[in-house]
Amino acid sequence: MKILWVKAGGLVPPDTGGKIRSYNILRELAREHSVTFFSFYAAHPSDSHPTLKNFFERVVCLPLSLPVPKSRAEIVDYGIRLLSSQPYLITKYCRSQVNDELRALLQHETYDVIVCDFLSPAGIIPWQSRTPKVVFTHNVEAVIWRRHYEVATNPLWKAISWWEWRKTAAAEKRYLRLADRVLTVSDTDRDSFATFLDPRKITVIPTGVDVDYFQPLPGAEIPDSLVFTGSMDWLPNEDAIFYFVEAILPLIKQQHPSVSLEVVGRNPSRKLEALLEAEKSVRLTGWVEDIRPFLARGSACIVPLRIGGGTRLKIFEAMAMGKAVVSTTVGAEGLPVQNAENILLADTPKDFAASVVSLLRNSDQRRRLGAAARRLVQENYSWPKIAESFSRVLQDVLGR
Known part of the structure; x- marks a missing residue:
């Protein structure tokens, strides 16, 4: 053609x-x-x-x-x-x-x-x-x-x-x-x-997803660490981080005061930078050449989107690396995922925080979800x- x-x-x-x-x-x-x-x-x-x-x-x-x-x-x-x-x-x-x-x-x-x-x-x-x-x-x-x-x-x-x-x-x-x-x-x-x-x-x-490029990296995980990946000049991603930091993170810190979050993506706004100046547990990386080391370090990947359409490649990339993912239903919308089988879905701040805490406390649950997620994308996508x-x-x- x-x-x-x-x-x-x-x-x-x-x-x-x-x-x-x-x-x-x-x-x-x-x-x-x-x-x-x-x-x-x-x-x-x-x-x-x-x-x-x-x-x-x-x-x-x-x-x-x-x-x-x-x-x-x-x-x-x-x-x-x-x-x-x-x-x-x-x-x-x-x-x-x-x-x-x-x-x-x-x-x-x-x-x-x-x-x-x-x-x-x-x-x-x-x-x-x-x-x-x-x-x-x-x-x-x-x-x-x-x-x-x-x-x-x-x-x-x-x-x-x-x-x-x-x-x-x-x-x-x-x-x-x-x-x-x-x-x-x-x-x-x-x-x-x-x-x-x-x-x-x-x-x-x-x-x-490129299942050869995105592969599990054993031994790189840092305890109590979360990761979010995405272009920060896309407004739904910025909204997601504001929502997480203001409504969800405080609930997680009540049970895991040492929790940290890396936000990996290009062009964060001054508004977002200003918010996170006071929140020392969250780090903005800006643009990075390779997101894999950041995904590998996270104990879990979060996708707290309230706005969006289509499908989120960030979820498939994390799944290909064998990472446990917590997402809103909007964040995972359109993807062939099953709650509690290869992802955790939660739509209120309380439920999202509870899902994250559950993963941080249970390494076996993280490994089980991550392995099922990797199989899903490797065999079909x-x-x-x-x-x-x-x-x-x-x-x-x-x-x-």
Whole structure:
């Protein structure tokens, strides 16, 4: 197949859940098919996107002059686009020069299929073209904004969340109806889209994990230590840490005063740094080149998310390393996990704290959960298996 893969936000380094998922699937697809990778993203120093030419047939990358996330410049940029009918996740990236570059490419090249990776590039996809188009959704974006709205306490942020929720919901309905096939990463997301799409048009592509890279590291565990991994410039992750530190950690400390937490992920906000200056048991690492040593040190991995969509690769990575995981049901949403069998699920501060304390006290329970978790992902969710399913779907769209 000749595949045109269109992605906003870039691909490398693969340091977010969506990038990790796309990167691994693309690498596997490129072994068997001709892939043109077209991406547009915020310009940054030491851009490694040109190295992708080693893997793909063709690479077209457009660094854009975009405002720094959460900066005053981004607030101004958001205000300029506030009255657009499109959500900001589309208007932020889909600039006129990007549209022109994609049209120029399609004037000289033909493809068997166009993959729109996430909803963000939908604003420049040539929907009128006869080329089959597949939207690869990693989340139900409207659900994420709805959950922001539900937990927000700041009136301005609550209003913004409501506005983006409504616009994003409309955009998802519009563009997913135009697509020839919609891919989701979980049954939960499929069911959400099936409220306005023919279910036969939706295919689930599960999340995968590199089970060779993420392996158990015996002997590295530190007693009474917890670990959270994730990009800290993604608002659901930041909310999760605020929630844990303010509502759950004090309950754990009542029984385990020596408990510690490492928060491993890029770009923590000043607001989060300020909160943790007074909480000496929590350490922010910022960006790290390799998260495995941090996962290995943790007695347990926590995922206290209240907001989110899609599936959390952080859980599969921890499970592949044989770690016991405590998560909210939102955090583990869409993953094929079973409470008390290969994960612990808890949705109130009291229950979450009790689950963590139980694991800290019981090394046999940690080992049992971790071993079952490792078996689950090793037997079913390696990236080659996931990419093979992805390839079959594309061929099905083409009628092959």
